[in-house]
Amino acid sequence: MAGSRHTAQRQAIQSVLENAEGPLSRAEIFRKAQRLKAGLGQATVYRTLKLLEEQGKVRSVWLERSEVRYESADLGHHHHFRCRLCHRVFDLQAAPQACQLPGNQLLAEAGFLVESHQVTLTGLCPLCCSGRS
Amino acid sequence: MAGSRHTAQRQAIQSVLENAEGPLSRAEIFRKAQRLKAGLGQATVYRTLKLLEEQGKVRSVWLERSEVRYESADLGHHHHFRCRLCHRVFDLQAAPQACQLPGNQLLAEAGFLVESHQVTLTGLCPLCCSGRS
DNA sequence: CTAAATGCAAAATCTTTGCAGCCTC
DNA sequence: GAGGCTGCAAAGATTTTGCATTTAG
Numbered sequence: 001m002a003g004s005r006h007t008a009q010r011q012a013i014q015s016v017l018e019n020a021e022g023p024l025s026r027a028e029i030f031r032k033a034q035r036l037k038a039g040l041g042q043a044t045v046y047r048t049l050k051l052l053e054e055q056g057k058v059r060s061v062w063l064e065r066s067e068v069r070y071e072s073a074d075l076g077h078h079h080h081f082r083c084r085l086c087h088r089v090f091d092l093q094a095a096p097q098a099c100q101l102p103g104n105q106l107l108a109e110a111g112f113l114v115e116s117h118q119v120t121l122t123g124l125c126p127l128c129c130s131g132r133s
Numbered sequence: 134m135a136g137s138r139h140t141a142q143r144q145a146i147q148s149v150l151e152n153a154e155g156p157l158s159r160a161e162i163f164r165k166a167q168r169l170k171a172g173l174g175q176a177t178v179y180r181t182l183k184l185l186e187e188q189g190k191v192r193s194v195w196l197e198r199s200e201v202r203y204e205s206a207d208l209g210h211h212h213h214f215r216c217r218l219c220h221r222v223f224d225l226q227a228a229p230q231a232c233q234l235p236g237n238q239l240l241a242e243a244g245f246l247v248e249s250h251q252v253t254l255t256g257l258c259p260l261c262c263s264g265r266s
Numbered sequence: 267c268t269a270a271a272t273g274c275a276a277a278a279t280c281t282t283t284g285c286a287g288c289c290t291c
Numbered sequence: 292g293a294g295g296c297t298g299c300a301a302a303g304a305t306t307t308t309g310c311a312t313t314t315a316g
Contacts, residue, residue, distance in 0.1 A: 081240070081247075092240070107214070107225070107254070110259060111258075111259030111262055111263065112254075112256060112258060112262070113256045113257040113262045114254050115256035115257070116254075116255045116256070117252065117255065118253045118255075120252075121240070121245075121249070121250045122248055122249045122251075123245060123246045123247040123248035123249070124245070124246040124248070125245060126243060129246045130244065
């Protein structure tokens with residue numbers, strides 16, 4: 001990783017991710033970051049997200065059909081809840097020791113080395129659950 | 134669901150999914166289904182997968198950056214393990230009662246209705262784990 | 267027969283890349 | 292200054308769509 005310069009564009013994108021309520025799509029990141037840095041180009045968003053992901057500063061998660069979302073790696077481990085109706089995505093704070101997923105023991109015996117995991121719940125959020133249309 | 138005719142193309146695609154070892158990418162489905170039905174077109178695969186998913190006969194899962202994979206819904210609930218090196222995807226059979234994910238109780242109290250969930254483990258499969266480079 | 271389903275190819279999207287100028291370090 | 296970064300626009304991929312034709316029911 002020869003150089004990694006500090007530019008206004010990267011600053012804007014990182015800032016957007018750090019202040020997000022949940023993982024954001026590329027389009028959302030582009031829109032929000034453009035408000036922080038006028039003239040920001042799409043290509044820069046693609047390039048920067050790829051870079052940040054390689055540097056481990058950003059994680060990508062896959063919550064719905066062909067849509068990648070990104071989140072700051074600073075957030076620590078957590079799971080996601082996605083509302084089937086309004087499509088909003090919520091971060092769920094999980095107690096670290098709560099992540100003893102079933103089967104880990106068996107997997108280890110079978111020779112698998114589990115390094116990380118991703119859990120996504122789907123259903124209805126409080127708003128959609130009560131105020132149903 | 135007005136009509137849903139039984140055609141050789143759909144039969145081929147469903148057959149491929151039912152006999153899969155793990156979730157398949159669109160390209161894999163296309164390739165395999167073409168062997169069962171010569172002349173099958175890409176567009177038909179797109180249209181059929183979308184239809185089957187809406188009918189609940191097929192599920193889609195998101196295991197890596199911008200790649201959707203599909204699996205037959207007949208397989209029942211299970212989780213996935215994806216190898217970081219060889220990228221193979223394994224189905225993990227989970228005991229139903231083992232899927233009491235932590236936090237469900239809290240979520241219910243907060244007004245969330247959890248309908249389904251997806252768990253993906255990542256790491257090294259037995260082969261990549263032993264024969265490490 | 268009738269209308270759903272298909273294949274083809276064009277259209278619409280989405281993502282990556284080449285390049286000249288700009289801006290950190 | 293030198294080389295990484297950026298925006299732009301062109302090039303590449305990927306996915307969807309229009310339409311004439313085929314085919315299940």
